[in-house]
Amino acid sequence: MNFxxxxxxxxxxxxxxxxxxxxxxxxxxxxxxxxxxxxxxxxGVYFVDLAGVGNDRGSVSKASNFDYTVxxxxxxxxxxxxxxxxxxxxxxxxxxxxxxxxxISAESYARGFYNPFVAGQIAFNLGNGFSASYLAGAYIAVxxxxxxxxxxxTTFHQxxxxxxxxxxxxxxxxxxxxxVGNNDTTGAQNSNYFNYDLGLTHTFxxxxxxxxxxxxxxNSINGYWLRGVYQPYAGGNxxxxxxxxxxxxxxxxxxxxxxxxxxxxxxxxxxxxAGLHVIIPLWAPDAPKAVVAxx
Numbered sequence: 001m002n003f004x005x006x007x008x009x010x011x012x013x014x015x016x017x018x019x020x021x022x023x024x025x026x027x028x029x030x031x032x033x034x035x036x037x038x039x040x041x042x043x044g045v046y047f048v049d050l051a052g053v054g055n056d057r058g059s060v061s062k063a064s065n066f067d068y069t070v071x072x073x074x075x076x077x078x079x080x081x082x083x084x085x086x087x088x089x090x091x092x093x094x095x096x097x098x099x100x101x102x103x104i105s106a107e108s109y110a111r112g113f114y115n116p117f118v119a120g121q122i123a124f125n126l127g128n129g130f131s132a133s134y135l136a137g138a139y140i141a142v143x144x145x146x147x148x149x150x151x152x153x154t155t156f157h158q159x160x161x162x163x164x165x166x167x168x169x170x171x172x173x174x175x176x177x178x179x180v181g182n183n184d185t186t187g188a189q190n191s192n193y194f195n196y197d198l199g200l201t202h203t204f205x206x207x208x209x210x211x212x213x214x215x216x217x218x219n220s221i222n223g224y225w226l227r228g229v230y231q232p233y234a235g236g237n238x239x240x241x242x243x244x245x246x247x248x249x250x251x252x253x254x255x256x257x258x259x260x261x262x263x264x265x266x267x268x269x270x271x272x273x274a275g276l277h278v279i280i281p282l283w284a285p286d287a288p289k290a291v292v293a294x295x
Contacts (some may be wrong), residue, residue: 025178025193025216026115026139026155028052028068032174033212034199034245034256035277038163039131040085040123041076044284048072054273056097057239057265063100068093070117078285084122089137091117114151115139121159129166135159141184152185170208172199191218191236201245208247212258215240239265241273254279 031050053067072091079086096111119137126132139155156179164171174197180190194217201210217238243260256277262270 025195025218026180027157027176027178027193027195029195029216029239030197030212030214030241030243030258030260030273030275031068031070031195032176033197033214033243033260033275034172034201034210034247034258035174035197036131036161036163036165036170036172037135037159037174038123038133038161038172039165040125040133041074041087042284043076043078043085045282046074046076047278047280047282048074049276049278051278052273052275054271055269056099057262057267057269057271059099060268063098065098066095068095070094072117081122082124084124084133087121087123087133089117089119089121089135093117093139113142115142115153115155117157119157123161129164131163131165133159133161135161139178141181143185153183153190154181155179156181168203170199170201170203170210173197193218199245201247206249208245208249208256210245211242212245212260213240213242214260237265237267239267239271241271243273247277252281 031052035050049069049071051067051069054065056064056066058064070091070093072089075088077086077088092113093115094111094113096109098107098109100107117137117139119135121133121135123133124131135158137157139157141152141154143152158177160175162173162175174195176193176195176197178193178195180192183190195214196216197212197214199210199212201208215238218236239262241260241262243258245256245258247254247256254277256275258275258277259273260275261272265271
């Protein structure tokens, strides 16, 4: 796989200096808002894509845009522990960033793969419409010549997901905590993060309509490198966004579309994001055939 971190790192560097001082979350806030990641999947293999597009919070210019797509292969194994389904996931996230020209840099655009993701999950059906899951995994460090080491850091990522379904209502909460390792190229420390992606929707036949909310918090104990000089963060960053979601169940394929905007933030600017979730079953074990007795 050709990881184009050098291109993406160059484009990120072209953003305004105010952007450099921001602490970001490795998992984009709102990426998983409104999607049920708690309920165990039926045994099989699934393709899931989590995508989003919007303006970059770290830039004072609304013309600085950021988008991502996270194609995931999920295997709901036949194995269980204490009634919880064991599920394995792998993803190859792809992102792009564009920045307008400034007095010190030209207009730039780049697109490329960044830290691949692997994880294991255990998911429980608790009864009475409730479910819960725990996921542990990692975004793996990626180094590339002349990249400046922008993605050369590993992040330990945990997720607690909760869901309730009843009388057509669907409530979901995906709580994520990332511990970001030091950058292996620059030696820089990076800010840990906590994301919370929430959803409350109602199902009408094949349609699903509701609201989403999500936020992120980064700590303030770490810092970043600027022109070879280590700069501690003056404080952590946080934001909270609200929006709407509409989904449709085509049968084997499920789509969800959301539109949201920051209502509270201390980033350089508020962001408006559009998100898309796609779930496609790829394989399921054959159903056992009925035994017909012959006399």
